[in-house]
Amino acid sequence: MAISPTVPLASRDHLSLAYTPGVARVCEAIAEEPALFHDYTWTANTVAVVTDGSAVLGLGNIGPRAAMPVMEGKAILFKQFGGVDSIPICLDTQDVDGIIAAVKAMAPSFGGINLEDISAPRCFEIERRLDAELDIPVFHDDQHGTAVVTLAALRNATTLLGRRFADLRVVISGAGAAGVAITQTLIAAGVDGANVIICDSRGIIHAERPDLTPTKAELAATTNFSGRTGGIAEALIGADVLIGVSGGAIDEAALAGMAPGAIIFALANPTPEVPPAVAHKYAAIVATGRSDFPNQINNVLAFPGIFRGALDVRASTITPGMKVAAAAAIADVVSDELRADAIVPSPLDPRVAPAVAKAVAEAAVIDGVARRPARSEERALIPGGN
Numbered sequence: 587m588a589i590s591p592t593v594p595l596a597s598r599d600h601l602s603l604a605y606t607p608g609v610a611r612v613c614e615a616i617a618e619e620p621a622l623f624h625d626y627t628w629t630a631n632t633v634a635v636v637t638d639g640s641a642v643l644g645l646g647n648i649g650p651r652a653a654m655p656v657m658e659g660k661a662i663l664f665k666q667f668g669g670v671d672s673i674p675i676c677l678d679t680q681d682v683d684g685i686i687a688a689v690k691a692m693a694p695s696f697g698g699i700n701l702e703d704i705s706a707p708r709c710f711e712i713e714r715r716l717d718a719e720l721d722i723p724v725f726h727d728d729q730h731g732t733a734v735v736t737l738a739a740l741r742n743a744t745t746l747l748g749r750r751f752a753d754l755r756v757v758i759s760g761a762g763a764a765g766v767a768i769t770q771t772l773i774a775a776g777v778d779g780a781n782v783i784i785c786d787s788r789g790i791i792h793a794e795r796p797d798l799t800p801t802k803a804e805l806a807a808t809t810n811f812s813g814r815t816g817g818i819a820e821a822l823i824g825a826d827v828l829i830g831v832s833g834g835a836i837d838e839a840a841l842a843g844m845a846p847g848a849i850i851f852a853l854a855n856p857t858p859e860v861p862p863a864v865a866h867k868y869a870a871i872v873a874t875g876r877s878d879f880p881n882q883i884n885n886v887l888a889f890p891g892i893f894r895g896a897l898d899v900r901a902s903t904i905t906p907g908m909k910v911a912a913a914a915a916i917a918d919v920v921s922d923e924l925r926a927d928a929i930v931p932s933p934l935d936p937r938v939a940p941a942v943a944k945a946v947a948e949a950a951v952i953d954g955v956a957r958r959p960a961r962s963e964e965r966a967l968i969p970g971g972n
Contacts, residue, residue: 633672633698641705650676668890701726706762729767731885738916742929757825760832761786774906780811789817830859841868880927891942899956911949915941
């Protein structure tokens with residue numbers, strides 16, 4: 587990674603424009619009319635990629651310094667696929683209030699905040715409070731990026747199998763950041779919450795469980811209306827879909843209770859909850875989070891285009907409608923090419939980010955969070971553009 591100028595600095599005149607005295611004119615203009623800030627600085631096209639190092643990939647709480655390579659990689663993906671500039675920021679605190687204060691203090695330098703690899707349940711409060719207190723998009727990719735691509739994959743899987751999306755009986759194994767966001771996104775997209783069952787390490791989440799955190803209590807109020815209890819085996823009886831985001835292994839015997847022609851997304855990395863060879867015994871369509879198996883549920887399909895679209899219309903937040911629109915755009919890219927082993931585009935497919943950006947920008951306008959209109963062509967949709 588590196589930062590490069592977009593203007594020449596080959597003469598005294600160039601220098602006087604790029605630095606003093608030229609910058610003073612821009613500073614004075616912005617001081618007089620703050621809205622010009624977005625047009626005359628890089629801020630409107632720049633995202634902070636922020637972590638505390640507490641939940642890095644599958645490596646756990648390895649701290650801010652060891653997390654930096656992942657944040658740098660994320661920044662490269664932002665630029666390559668969305669034309670979005672981003673700065674990796676690794677905070678040396680894991681205190682909720684400290685993280686919120688740090689991000690709020692640096693927010694004037696950015697057009698959006700991408701939270702990354704922050705452990706649950708702290709990540710929920712951090713995102714919620716920052717989203718409420720800042721007027722720029724705040725997006726926890728481990729939650730919502732995963733949820734968007736999962737929704738896209740599930741839409742295409744149900745289309746391929748001739749299923750009715752709204753009638754799916756879904757089991758989600760894992761109630762951490764990704765599990766919560768997937769649940770909320772599927773319901774927002776039309777899955778009946780009554781038919782969704784979520785399992786954590788202690789079994790099925792239901793309203794009568796006495797050990798529920800506030801987040802899990804909210805999940806219990808919107809899912810599992812039949813009040814089913816037990817563990818993952820009981821949850822999977824009659825299920826059409828299993829989405830694993832827990833990292834814990836699921837016994838093959840539990841899969842036998844699923845409905846015929848099921849869908850299994852075993853997304854834990856590096857070891858899926860169900861080995862694909864086993865999953866194929868019980869499922870018509872299988873996806874994982876790994877690049878060496880078909881149907882990789884990869885966040886890079888979502889976050890570059892989502893931020894590109896949000897930045898293009900200067901959205902103040904990222905709404906559920908924008909996430910659903912992003913998922914629909916991802917799904918549509920391969921809608922004419924669907925196969926059981928190809929329900930989502932390749933992460934390298936150049937059609938994805940522009941399609942997602944366009945859909946997100948239009949949804950932001952519809953949802954009333956855009957501060958400028960969506961345009962048919964955006965300058966930064968060209969990979970590597972500025």
